[in-house]
Amino acid sequence: MLSLNGTWQLLVDRENKGIEERWFDSIRFEAQPAPVPGVIQQVFPGYHGVAWYWKTIDDDCDCSAGERTLLRFGAVDYLADVWVNSKRAGSFEGGETPFEFDITELWAAEGGNLLAVRVLNPTNEPIDGIVLGQVPHRNKNEVASAGGDFNHGGIKGHVDLRTVPAVYVTNVFVQPEMNTGTVKITTTVSNSLGAATAAALQGAVARTDGSGDTIQADRIILNAECGESVHEMTVTIPNPRLWRLEDPYLYQLTIEIQTAGQRPHRQAVRFGFKDFRIVDGFFHLNGKRIFLKSTHTMNATPVTMNVQTLSDHLRKDMFYLKAAGFNAVRFIAGVASPEQLDLCDEIGLLVFEETMANWCLNFTSDPKYPTLPYSEEVGKRYDHSNIEMIKRDRNHPCIAAWSLLNETYDGPVFERAVAFLPTLRRYDASRLVLLNSGRFDFRFSIGSASNPGGDAWEYCWGIEAPDAPTLKFDRPSAEGSGEFHYYPPTPQSAETNSFLRYMGNGTKPVYLSEYGIGSLFNVINEWRHFEQAQARTDLEDASWLQEQSESLYADWKRLGLEDAYPFPEDMLRDSQRLNARQRTFGFNLIRSNPRLCGYNLTGMLDHGMCGEGMWTFWREWKPTMFDAVSDGFAPLKWCLFVDAMHGYCGREITVEAVLATEDALAPGAYPARFKVFGPTGTVWEKAVSFTVPESMPFAVPVMKETIRIDGLQGSYTFAANLERGGAPSGGAVKFQMTDPKAYPLSNGQVTLWGIDQSVENWLAGRGLNCVPLQAGEGPNQEVIIVGNPVDASNEETWMLLKQRMKNGAAVLFADPMLFIDNESAIQWLPLTNKGTCKRIKESIYHKECVANRHVVFDGLQGPGILDMDVYGQVISHEIFLGQDTPYETICAGFNTGHYRIPRGYEVESVNRSLSD
Incomplete structure (x- = not known):
């Protein structure tokens, strides 16, 4: 295999005349050096449309008699047309999944070879009949806006050249069954000999703990038909070791095929034994109930939009999540990178995966084109995008669920997703499938999920039922929705807090799949990182940050605020610090609600050039945020409340304690003690005994009492202590008391x-x-x-x-x-x-x-x-x-x-x- 990553030549084709003028024959003299993987906009900031990449290959890549030369692209966004030595190799439409061409007949065995790739990065105006809003594009915006994704395109994945035998393995699909230890292996074989031939196919399963010991193997003799053929075999692993969050054990399968007169061809994949499903409205992993602790990412990266080139940002994201106590990550309307999935397999992090087709398809945020006409071609793009994701990633044990839509209203795209389930099951019957995050369709007579092996949408959450009403738009999800997105006005009201604490009462459990409060986007610090990296100042993201930074500095001085903070960036850091405390209060509301089966926090990082994340665009944790999140997701946690956070001496206030327990405490009685501590020391104290019931809910009410504080005004702390049996986090909350007589x-x-x-x-x-x-x-x-x-x-x-x-x-x-x-x-x-x-x-x-x-x-x-x-x-x-x-x-x-x-x-x- 020969890697073709590195420096290519790139030129934009503003008039879309490259094919007519045969730009694939030679490199244009105006072309500029460009990184691959990368995006067009690194070299031509702000340009969108058609662009051409070229690469001259002088390395030998000779094939033995009968062997084939394959050219593989990890991803090209969005449409790729490929030529080799002026001859067309093929085209692929997709944007985020791999494809390859057999270029044996096009490849020159001696001398140099020229690759030419025409890339279409769609815009709001049609190019070759393709419009941005009608292709998988997530929330890319041609006119940038905060919270969205900058429009971008290019050769975004690795490019490789390899030689294979005439009969070789093109795909392996492993389906392990944890209860029996059986492993069903489906292998796709390609035969380019021109006639069917006998071949030996062997599969061997080995441990990945360093020993390399082969556990089980099987060998079959098959007849490899011309073109592609599919073959199956089964091996059984006695007493399989399960893939678990705390012990993500992996096995490796090596498939080898050999025919007479040909060298053998091997392909290896890793897999794990795991079952993830919804039972009675709650998530279960390998038969054990878990509280889902997730967040979502757009995989945004500085300079390259979402291609990891400057640093290990995308890997770092996964390590941060695992360290902070998350057990899942959602790739929102855009697939994970293969390297991220490998890492999630290894560290034990569940993945909810979506494609770029699953959000904003047939819609654009440009006010000139708010909605677009739906066509069968749009529907086919939706199907193709999801099929390609599943085929690429279905062997990864970290994949917990395929998610088909995000915040999509009722209409033809929603109907397409509903009808897609039988097609999906032909490619993977072993995964949970989620329909529409946030359920903006409001059609609760259609269930939100399909469990592994299921062929129908099941009524798992909220008011979902065959006769459920279609509800009105609200909050933004409709009240009664089982998969809920909630972005209430900030500061949050008492009504909001109550809604979060009690949502799901009287219905099936609820999955709070989006909620969060952000900070200001630290535009100054983010811009300084671009300067530190010596990035071009005309990059779309860099110039966006520079503009906001300079405006903030000018307004700060103009308004005479130099004495409020030492520098304007100190105000931005203070916003981040306060945000960590707001997150803590949000965790208390959520973890005290026993009807919530999981929480997906908005958002992982400051993607979309906004302040919604736990860490910055350049992957620095916001001040005190790690403590807030790791405390919020602790398996055993005090959720403490004071009504109100700013009270008055001599008037009544109410203090309340709930113990969130992710099955951390066994059923039984436990002692706890509570104090209110202020400027003069302890002003109130109470000891209680509470019981964790046999049903073991995720939250146990412990104490609620209305008290009167007659002490001095100032800062007070409501503190909790479990005196036996466990070590919960979150044992204190601060509040203010004011003495009205002091004024x-x-x-x-x-x-x-x-x-x-x-x-x-x-x-x-x-x-x-x-x-x-x-x-x-x-x-x-x-x-x-x-x-x-x-x-x-x-x-x-x-x-x-x-x-x-x-x-x-x-x-x-x-x-x-x-x-x-x-x-x-x-x-x-x-x-x-x-x-x-x-x-x-x-x-x-x-x-x-x-x-x-x-x-x-x-x-x-x-x-x-x-x-x-x-x-x-x-x-x-x-x-x-x-x-x-x-x-x-x-x-x-x-x-x-x-x-x-x-x-x-x-x-x-x-x-x-x-x-x-």
């Missing part, structure tokens, strides 16, 4: 316009004299508070307000909704550039509000990012944009890597402004 009553007068009566009563209770805004002169140093008045379009009142401002009144606008779609309000702002006010959807992607050093925050948390645990729902989703630089910034909101914001970055501020 003196105010005095004086405030003027109100559009303020609710309840708020007016509260102000009056603080000692203030509240008067309505009305005609006449206001008092000196007047303070006016404006809500969202019913007469907000009354020009006379706005004129009065503006006159009061000119006379020196300070005006506090307490409700930003006043300015949403209200030109009457916007035009009266005392600014030259008045800007706009709009609501930003905030969930996994959200802004951070940065408090400046200011009297407004005296006695409150600040300066720095406003902690969601402290401020909660006070943080507004409405923002002002495009206004003048303020006279004095009180607080500013920053978004980096937000998918609803062009180019991912935006800033808004709460400020004091001078009147006109």
